[in-house]
Amino acid sequence: MSAELSEIDLPEYADVVARYEPVMGMEVHVELGTATKMFCGCRTEFGAAPNTQVCPTCLGMPGALPVVNDEAVRSAIRIGLALNCSIRPSSLFARKNYFYPDQPKNYQISQYDDPIAHDGYVDVPLEDGTVWRVEVERAHMEEDTGKSTHIGSATGRIHGASHSLLDFNRAGVPLVEIVTKPIEGAGERAPEIARAYVTALRDLLASLDVSDVRMDQGSMRCDANVSLKPKGATEFGTRTETKNVNSLKSVEVAVRYEMRRQAAVLDAGGEVTLETRHFQEGDGTTTPGRPKESAEDYRYFPDPDLAPVAPAAELVEELRGTIGELPWLRRARIQQEWSLSDEVMRDLVNLGAIDAIIATVDAGATPDAARSWWGSFLPQQANSREVELDALAITPAQVARVIALVEEGKLTSKLAQQVIVGVLDGEGEPDEVVAARGLEVVRDDGALQKAVDDALAANPDIVEKIRSGKVQAAGKIVGDVMKATRGQADAARVRELVLAACE
Ligand code: ADP
Ligand code: MG
Ligand code: ZN
Numbered sequence: 026m027s028a029e030l031s032e033i034d035l036p037e038y039a040d041v042v043a044r045y046e047p048v049m050g051m052e053v054h055v056e057l058g059t060a061t062k063m064f065c066g067c068r069t070e071f072g073a074a075p076n077t078q079v080c081p082t083c084l085g086m087p088g089a090l091p092v093v094n095d096e097a098v099r100s101a102i103r104i105g106l107a108l109n110c111s112i113r114p115s116s117l118f119a120r121k122n123y124f125y126p127d128q129p130k131n132y133q134i135s136q137y138d139d140p141i142a143h144d145g146y147v148d149v150p151l152e153d154g155t156v157w158r159v160e161v162e163r164a165h166m167e168e169d170t171g172k173s174t175h176i177g178s179a180t181g182r183i184h185g186a187s188h189s190l191l192d193f194n195r196a197g198v199p200l201v202e203i204v205t206k207p208i209e210g211a212g213e214r215a216p217e218i219a220r221a222y223v224t225a226l227r228d229l230l231a232s233l234d235v236s237d238v239r240m241d242q243g244s245m246r247c248d249a250n251v252s253l254k255p256k257g258a259t260e261f262g263t264r265t266e267t268k269n270v271n272s273l274k275s276v277e278v279a280v281r282y283e284m285r286r287q288a289a290v291l292d293a294g295g296e297v298t299l300e301t302r303h304f305q306e307g308d309g310t311t312t313p314g315r316p317k318e319s320a321e322d323y324r325y326f327p328d329p330d331l332a333p334v335a336p337a338a339e340l341v342e343e344l345r346g347t348i349g350e351l352p353w354l355r356r357a358r359i360q361q362e363w364s365l366s367d368e369v370m371r372d373l374v375n376l377g378a379i380d381a382i383i384a385t386v387d388a389g390a391t392p393d394a395a396r397s398w399w400g401s402f403l404p405q406q407a408n409s410r411e412v413e414l415d416a417l418a419i420t421p422a423q424v425a426r427v428i429a430l431v432e433e434g435k436l437t438s439k440l441a442q443q444v445i446v447g448v449l450d451g452e453g454e455p456d457e458v459v460a461a462r463g464l465e466v467v468r469d470d471g472a473l474q475k476a477v478d479d480a481l482a483a484n485p486d487i488v489e490k491i492r493s494g495k496v497q498a499a500g501k502i503v504g505d506v507m508k509a510t511r512g513q514a515d516a517a518r519v520r521e522l523v524l525a526a527c528e
């Protein structure tokens with residue numbers, strides 16, 4: 026029954042949920058934002074030239090020995106604590122054996138039956154203001170694989186490719202995989218709940234500052250397991266696992282599509298195949314991947330090169346103290362404190378700006394200034410660069426720095442826009458952009474006086490007008506001076522100098 030079903034053959038969603046009950050399970054991989062890899066000292070920067078961040082350990086050379094990244098363990102524990110999990114006093118790394126060209130050791134170091142964090146939950150906020158508790162089975166540490174690029178096929182997949190390229194920069198980057206218990210009873214709200222869960226997880230991980238959680242760059246990846254059972258049945262149906270669903274919207278679309286597709290299979294008297302599937306961004310469908318391996322196929326066994334991870338109880342308690350307020354509760358509190366209307370708040374949330382605004386305020390900006398930048402100029406930039414607002418290459422701390430420069434009078438708001446553009450273009454920190462582009466406001470009277478004198482000399486008629494009392498004519502001179510200084514003059518000061526010169 027793996028023949029593909031077109032949209033036309035699928036039953037209506039309302040009809041599906043009237044007869045079937047969905048069960049879901051979410052597996053989310055998060056790449057940790059540590060400076061170095063999980064088991065070696067190689068850097069983890071995204072976008073570096075292929076195979077420049079590699080060493081014998083992450084290339085799986087014989088005899089190379091892994092060493093656990095302490096920072097990654099701390100992040101994993103913090104994630105576990107934020108998910109209300111228990112933290113295991115001692116847990117092992119295990120080898121998950123399989124062959125794939127992007128994995129040079131022929132096994133992935135992961136955790137198997139004793140993950141560092143287990144049995145937690147997230148109280149996920151839904152749009153209608155209610156909360157849905159998703160139970161978390163485990164959060165375990167592992168390493169990422171390398172990246173294959175298949176050349177010559179229309180789809181970018183291996184089928185039909187003439188050759189493939191391998192980049193091992195990502196091999197060994199620390200990952201935490203978070204797996205839910207089966208999510209039951211969601212009924213028709215299943216797609217919405219799946220999306221809300223992944224959204225909550227993303228916001229939570231962002232607030233912990235353990236990952237940049239960029240679904241578009243793969244630093245957060247979601248696999249959605251879905252099955253259907255006839256309403257009232259107790260036994261779960263066979264699930265499929267839709268891989269690498271790379272946006273929040275796609276999570277919702279993929280679950281909904283899989284529910285309709287499986288209903289069509291079951292309605293026709295067929296059986297759902299236990300398999301991985303690929304989500305198709307283009308038309309929102311899923312296509313078959315490979316049959317699911319069972320755990321036995323991987324021949325897991327404890328990695329003899331690595332000692333157990335045994336965090337001291339004091340360390341776990343210290344890390345518990347670093348888990349702040351849940352981001353959605355913080356939003357609700359901020360809305361109150363800044364007395365934002367529901368409408369304004371909804372706009373900011375819809376823009377994807379609210380957490381950035383809060384972080385910008387935390388970095389020292391006023392709420393008004395932070396709102397103004399994240400509410401208009403930055404969304405315009407995101408729009409013209411065709412990325413999501415939260416994917417813009419600027420941090421709240423950098424925006425706060427630009428705001429501080431404006432408040433210190435070193436930048437006008439026009440110059441500040443240029444500084445922001447410079448940061449977005451990868452020219453460095455705000456202060457570096459100011460220096461490199463020479464953007465600082467010119468306050469030095471000597472330099473300004475020269476520009477004013479030049480402009481006055483070029484416009485004797487206007488000088489006459491000003492002298493005869495038509496003070497508004499000074500605007501033209503001020504404009505010329507601003508142009509001559511590429512917008513860097515302090516306009517109020519220029520006006521004073523112009524008027525003084527005409528007295
Ligand atoms: P695997 O490694 O095979 O992907 P995991 O245990 O890591 O298995 O993840 C399976 C996910 O699917 C978990 O979130 C689990 O709760 C969920 N799940 C298990 N059985 C079903 C089912 N029949 N229908 C839907 N989800 C399921
Ligand atoms: Mg899994
Ligand atoms: Zn390495």
